[in-house]
Amino acid sequence: MARKRTGTSKSALVFGGSRGIGAAIVSRLVADGYAVAFTYAASTDSAHRLVEEIDAGGGEAVAIRADSADPAAIRTAAIKAHEHLGTLDVVVVNAGIMRLGTIEATSLDDLDLMIDVNVRGVFLAIQASLPHIADGGRVMTIGSCVAIRTGFPGSSVYQFTKAAVAAMVKGLALDLAPRRITINNLQPGPTDTDINAGALEALSDKSPLKRVADPAEIAGLISYLARDEARYMTGTSLTIDGGFTL
Numbered sequence: 181m182a183r184k185r186t187g188t189s190k191s192a193l194v195f196g197g198s199r200g201i202g203a204a205i206v207s208r209l210v211a212d213g214y215a216v217a218f219t220y221a222a223s224t225d226s227a228h229r230l231v232e233e234i235d236a237g238g239g240e241a242v243a244i245r246a247d248s249a250d251p252a253a254i255r256t257a258a259i260k261a262h263e264h265l266g267t268l269d270v271v272v273v274n275a276g277i278m279r280l281g282t283i284e285a286t287s288l289d290d291l292d293l294m295i296d297v298n299v300r301g302v303f304l305a306i307q308a309s310l311p312h313i314a315d316g317g318r319v320m321t322i323g324s325c326v327a328i329r330t331g332f333p334g335s336s337v338y339q340f341t342k343a344a345v346a347a348m349v350k351g352l353a354l355d356l357a358p359r360r361i362t363i364n365n366l367q368p369g370p371t372d373t374d375i376n377a378g379a380l381e382a383l384s385d386k387s388p389l390k391r392v393a394d395p396a397e398i399a400g401l402i403s404y405l406a407r408d409e410a411r412y413m414t415g416t417s418l419t420i421d422g423g424f425t426l
C-alpha cells in the first residue's frame with residue numbers, strides 16, 4: 181500500500197506502526213508535518229485503516245509489510261521508505277513483542293523470537309535506514325522501563341532485550357555522531373495497548389499516578405526528540421513511566 185509524496189517537507193520511518201504506541205507515533209509525526217512510512221507484520225487491517233485515516237486528514241502515510249524478525253524484509257522496507265519519501269529525517273524503531281514466561285516455561289522459539297525482534301531487529305532497522313537518513317537526523321528506539329526494574333516473575337527475557345536496547349544506543353550514538361545523527365531510547369511504563377490486554381487495571385493500581393499511559397503521551401516525547409531544540413541529546417534512555425519504577 182503506498183502513497184506518493186506530495187510535497188511535505190519532512191519525512192519519517194516508523195518500524196512497527198500499525199497499532200498501539202507505534203500508531204500513535206505515526207499519527208503524531210503526521211500532525212507535526214512529516215510524511216511517514218511505517219512497517220507492520222500481522223495487522224494488515226489496522227495498517228490500512230491508519231493510512232486511510234491519515235489520508236482523510238490530509239496527511240501522507242505509507243504502510244510497508246515487513247517482519248522485524250526477517251533481516252531481508254527490514255532492508256527492503258528501508259529502501260521502499262526511501263523510494264516513497266526520499267531522505268529520512270527521523271527513524272523510530274518501535275516494533276517489539278512481549279512473551280512472558282518463567283525460565284522453566286520459556287521455549288527456545290520464544291527466546292529466539294524476542295531476541296530477533298526486540299534486539300537484532302532494532303539494530304538491523306537502524307543499520308538499514310542509515311544510508312537514507314539525513315545528516316543531522318534523528319533515531320529513536322522504544323525500550324521499556326523494565327530495563328530499570330521489572331518487579332514480576334516471567335519477564336526476564338523481555339527485560340534483558342530492553343536492557344540491550346538501552347546499551348545499544350550508547351554505542352550507536354558514538355557511531356552516528358560524526359554525521360550529527362542523534363539516537364535516544366524511550367523507556368515507557370505501562371501503556372494502554374494490546375500488549376497489556378487484561379492487565380491494565382492491575383498495572384494502574386501499581387502505578388503512583390493510578391493510571392497507565394496513553395500512547396499519545398509516549399508519542400509526545402518522540403515529537404520533542406524530533407525537534408531541532410533536542411539536537412544536543414544523544415545516547416540516552418528517557419524513562420516515561422508515571423513513576424512506575426520509583
Ligand code: NDP
Pocket residue numbers: 195196197198199200201202203219220221222223224246247248249274275276277278297322323324325367368369370371372373374375376
Ligand atoms: P502492541 O502489541 O500494541 O503493538 C506492537 C506494534 O509492533 C504493532 O504495530 C506490531 O505490528 C508491531 N510489531 C510487532 N512485532 C513485529 C514484527 N515482528 N515486525 C514488524 N512489526 C512488529 O505493543 P505496544 O504498542 O504496547 O508496544 C510498542 C513498543 O513499546 C514495543 O517495543 C514494546 O515492547 C514497547 N513498550 C510497551 C509498553 C506498554 O505498556 N504497552 C511499555 C514499555 C515498552 P503488527 O501487529 O502488524 O505485527
